[in-house]
Amino acid sequence: MKVKNICCIGAGYVGGPTMAIIAQKSPEITVTVVDINEKRIAAWNDPDVEQIPIYEPGLSEVVAEARGRNLFFSTDVDAAIDAADMIFISVNTPTKTYGMGKGMAADLKYIELCARQIARVAKNDKIIVEKSTLPVRTAEALKRILDNTGNGVNFQILSNPEFLAEGTAVTDLHKPDRVLIGGDLDSEKGREAIQALVDVYAHWVTPDNILTTNVWSSELSKLTANAFLAQRVSSINAMSELCEVTEADVQEVAKAIGMDSRIGPKFLKASVGFGGSCFQKDILNLVYIAKSFGLNEVADYWEQVILMNDHQKRRFAAKIVKTLFNTVSGKKIALLGWAFKKDTNDTRESAAIYVADYLLNEQAEIVVYDPKVTQEQILADLDYLGTRSEEENRKLITVVNTAEAACAEAHAVAVMTEWDEFKTLDWEAIYTHMLKPAFLFDGRRLLDKEALTDLGFEFYAIGS
Template sequence: MWPNQTRSWSRSPLFQILSNPEFLAEGTAIQDLFNPDRVLIGGRETPEGQKAVQTLKAVYAHWVPEDQILTTNLWSAELSKLAANAFLAQRISSVNAMSALCEATGANVSEVSYAVGKDSRIGPKFLNASVGFGGSCFQKDILNLVYICECNGLPEVANYWKQVIKINDYQKSRFVNRVVSSMFNTVANKKIAVLGFAFKKDTGDTRETPAIDVCKGLLGDKAKISIYDPQVTEDQIQRDLAMNKFDWDHPVHLQPMSPTTTKQVSVTWDAYEATKDAHGICIMTEWDEFKTLDYKKIYDSMQKPAFVFDGRNVVDSEKLREIGFIVYSIGKPLDGWLKDMPAVA
């Protein structure tokens, strides 16, 4: 303050904190913004808080119908966001749990999920069996929910939601075990082509992608991995595979890949190059181009017997078997002599 300057005090403005969680999905974020299922606004249950809620509601009302703008208290808004992602992940883990049972009994998980989805109380969305869910939200939000439950003295509820993640981890381990057991109980020094590394198609996002754990599982058995993804860079793949993973059930850090293991991984920008001289193919992302590849050309360039392990159920397994592949599809009746193999845990 300068000499002789008079200090003037003004009343500090009063701020209100609102909760306005987003429900955008990667690949459709702009569409989700302009045509949302709902907009959720949470605020304090005071006159000032409700005035702030109505102010924000008026902004959204310019393009969102008023009956789709929901207003709640702060905790309801925060938990609604976590619950939405937890419920979606739960559906994926549920159908993936059924996929293991389908393989054990000879049922077809696509037929089961279709029949279940025709029930109007359930619906068909998020009932596609796969090698597991990934992305930045599902696991993070479930773990947030687990933490809140434990802090509020609800261990049984926390354990319920933990199980959703455990089934997801189990599905990835089961997939790796199926690959190894199908290829005569070892993939050591065998080339495995991994088609797709992103956690879902139409994005280059690799956060929590199942491909990381599957690749690490195969590398643990000394496989040679060749990876192709149309959007994920080699640097990103190498960083993901070199990163430590924290096991929250057994709090120790798993070891990152050693320089020797890193040499067992190659990244290509062509699916045909990735599969050349490979013993097996693992389809890890549901990219549309994987449905239309020339699999006869791929088969001719591979070692024999040639295996396809479809972690997303994107290829026509019968057509591939006609070409000569031994095919494993998540939750589908097993191929030929694989039927006589014991269930993979």
């Protein structure tokens, strides 16, 4: 079977970029990305392609090439489901904030709503692709909903987790390390469905890089990949604290161990802690699943990755307070960067949010500059924590348009995101306009310690 019409439910950080690339590489397939968020869809359709809602290097060019040709964005979910022979579900799967499994389990209500909508609308056979990250065995629940509430049509369910990293989504999608497709390998129809999806990716991915497995392995591989990646960050961050008290340097340690081919050099950068919408939620989900099977040691092992990350954010904030003579009350602290990493405007679970919150509790005045994050988003992130009233947040936080403006008259500057532009700021001028002693806290090990100390800064970097 050749797929001619794809629908993707969810036009977010995953649905948008993945579908844009599929459309770019497969001109004969019509790809429609749908979402209930009208504002988001309007932004995807903005005549000025630079205004698309997700910032990713190279993405606006891809959208400009395919949009209106075979790539469409719409709020008409029913129509897109009806027309499609393959439907990707790419909706959010946040951590539950209520009831059973609160704070741990994945909230699958958006997934279930999609399944019920597909079942209601579908009048012919369809392949359903789980693109969202889901707990292992979710496909089973989806199948039961689809088969029991549908119109008697046949649904094949595939798991096709997404491994792109925000900030490099376009290159990751163009040249994936692997594409993983899980399906029912034991039935003819299952194998056909797998092949149909393999054929979509084969437009640009070499067959050796397309892996097929059973559905459960595929679902669990995504949680495992994120757990391993986050674990590396927490491992090197744990060593960063030990480095600070022993005069070892975490960068030197990382280099030394990274040259061991069994360990490898990537993902060994000490920092103020990982953020992003996925690592924490997926590990919590893994912990919840392990616990629900009574595997308490497995659960405790992975939970430690999160505890270490929380500790790292807290100790960075505490270091600022301690260094500033044990009080930041009424002091101006500039945060450079708010996004959870460079080259994205995504702020979900960003370390900056938690460090700011800690410092606000210590009555600091915070000034933020981020090249891609809006004031509206920064305030929304803090309001969401619910630590203090919205009025107080607006009183204590200022958002400015340049790094220089953020740092002027500040008691301290903290680098929260590794944006390249922070490396080449005129640090000498910044030093001149700060209060003295001028404290600089590098939460990303981005800056040159020697050069900045020579300029006069009291410089602290994680891990040395």
